Amino acid sequence: MDPNKIDVKIIDPKTNRDANGKIYVRKSQGAYQKLRRYGGWFLMLLFALLPWISYDGRQAILFDLGKQQFLFFGATFFPQDLTLLALIFVIAAFGLFLLTTFLGRVWCGYLCPQTVWTFIFIWFEEKLEGPANKRRKQDNNKYSSHLIVRKTLKHIAWWAVSIITGLVFVGYFIPIKELSIEFFTFELGFLPAFWVWFFAACTYGNAGWMRAIMCLHMCPYARFQSAMFDKDTYIVGYDTKRGEKRGPRSLKAKKPKDLGDCIDCNLCVQVCPTGIDIRNGLQYECINCGACIDACDHTMERMGYEKGLISYTTEHKLAGNKTKIMRPKLIGYSVALVLMLALFIAQVVTVDPINMSVLRDRNQMYRIDSNGWIENTYTLKILNKTQQEQQYNIDVAGLKNVKWYGSQTISVPAGQLVSKPLSLAVSPDELTSPIVKFEFILSDNDGFSLKVESRFIKKL
Structure with missing residues (x-):
């Protein structure tokens, strides 16, 4: 026997794995694979193109950690x-639970980034x-120079992606x-460059080398998804009868x-990305990608048999x-x-374009000015959540004959927080109690106004 050659029979036909556990996924053609393939490329392009969309001269979708703000087209969200x-995560969780209860692990088979990549x-x-x-035969023989070149090109393509x-x-x-400009001109700072290479290495390792290991041993969803299954959940099933x-x-x-x-x-095993035999029944490793369905339907067609020996079905139907x-579970x-x-939409609709907080001077509760009036000092923190510079007017309600020390207008740049110190003075005759409740009113030129309650102290 040639010492440079390994017997290709070490491939286990029941699991489609070699002695090292590597899975050689055979290409599968069919309706479900077209749906998965085109859907995967669409999601990949969507992911890649979304950050390049501009809106009103700025990146439309940007989670700016430095400025602690999230830009989503014309809206700006802050901490x-x-x-x-939190609501987005809750919605995503319930959406995933609903999808899994109804259609099994179609998320894993068609939408999961690990599967797509x-x-x-x-x-x-x-x-x-x-x-x-x-590929099996090549990997079980001594590498030729031609194969080394092709494998090098493959890894270059993997690293490029x-x-x-x-x-x-x-x-x-x-x-x-x-x-992008700073990255390709080698002018990018250490921290951003680190994260680019970190996520690139994770993608290369997960999609190129680990693959099914992520689904079988590391993904928590693979472990608890069975809790959402019932006998009416659509799964990839083999008709044993x-x-x-x-x-x-x-x-x-x-x-x-x-x-x-x-x-x-054994084509159903050879096309399976996780290396299972669907004929052994429902297994947590199955990601519902439908590759085995397309492979089996092709075989049934060639044999002149009815399609659907392996299909999307339910345990009850089988x-x-x-x-x-x-x-009840699906309805719930x-x-x-x-x-x-509904709660999320209501929250988004009611998000104010302005945020204001009022801080009283803690060092001196009040003081008497030269005219004998009571003076209180405040600091207004005004946050402009829009993506345009705004001019705001400041007024009060609940106090009479107020004397202002400081301007009643303020300009706040887009997405910025500005502090505005000012003092209010009121004649003692106008104050009916030691502590008077009143409101600061902040308004813009578009008619929007925001009221924040505060206290005016005459004496303790």
Whole structure:
């Protein structure tokens, strides 16, 4: 035996893994794979292009950590609006629960970034190294110079996608135009450059090398998703009654009476990105990508059998029972999702374009001016949440004959917080109690006004 050659039989046909656990994913064609492939490229392009969209001269979507503000087209959100971010996570959670209860792990198979990037990396692998069978043979033999070149090109392509991914991801937190220019001209600061390379390395490692390991051993969703399943959840299932007893047969021969429709070609295993055999029943490793469905349907078509031996189905349907679509769990998740969406919309609609807080002078509660009037000092902190500079007017309600020490107008740049110190003086005859409640009124030229309550102290 050639010492530089390893027996290719070390590939386990039942798991499609070599001795080192590597999975060689065979290319699958079909309706579900077209949906997954086109959907994946669409999501990838959407992710890559969104930061480049400009609105009113600024990046439309930007989570500016330095300025502690989130820009979303014409709206600016600040830490004071943190409840909106919490609601987004709650909505995403209920949406995922609803989707999983109804359609199983379709998120994992079609929408999860790990899956999308993994299949993009596999696409480059197929284009540069060939199909799965060819890659198996190549990897089990001594590398030729031609193979080394092709593998080098593959890793260059992987790193190119990874660097773009890291750059775009960081571009959601740092203006991407300046970030890109500084990155490619080697003028980027240490911290931004570190994060670009960090996320690039994570993408390269996860999608290029770890792949199914992330889904099988590291993703927490793979572990607890079964808690959301029931016997009416749509899963990728194998019809045992129709398929068994499985066995090979000639393409032109009639189906033997003692065999089912499964010809034991193992294509369903070879196309599976997690290396499982769906014929063994529901397994937590299954990501509902439908690759095995397309492979099996193609085989059934060639054999002249009815499609659907492997399909999106439910445990109830496989057992010969009727699937119940509307059930308490699904209705509960739907109601919770609708309520959270309504609450989120209400919060967004009621977000004020101005925020103001009032601080009294703690060092001196009050003082008597030269005319014998009572004077209180305040600091107004005014936050302009819009993306244009605004001119504001300041007034009070609840105090009579007020004398102002300081301007009653203030200009605040876009997205900036400005402190405005001022003092108010009131004649003692106008104050009916030691502590009087009143309101500061902040208004803009568009008619919007904001009221903040404060106290005027005559004496303690």
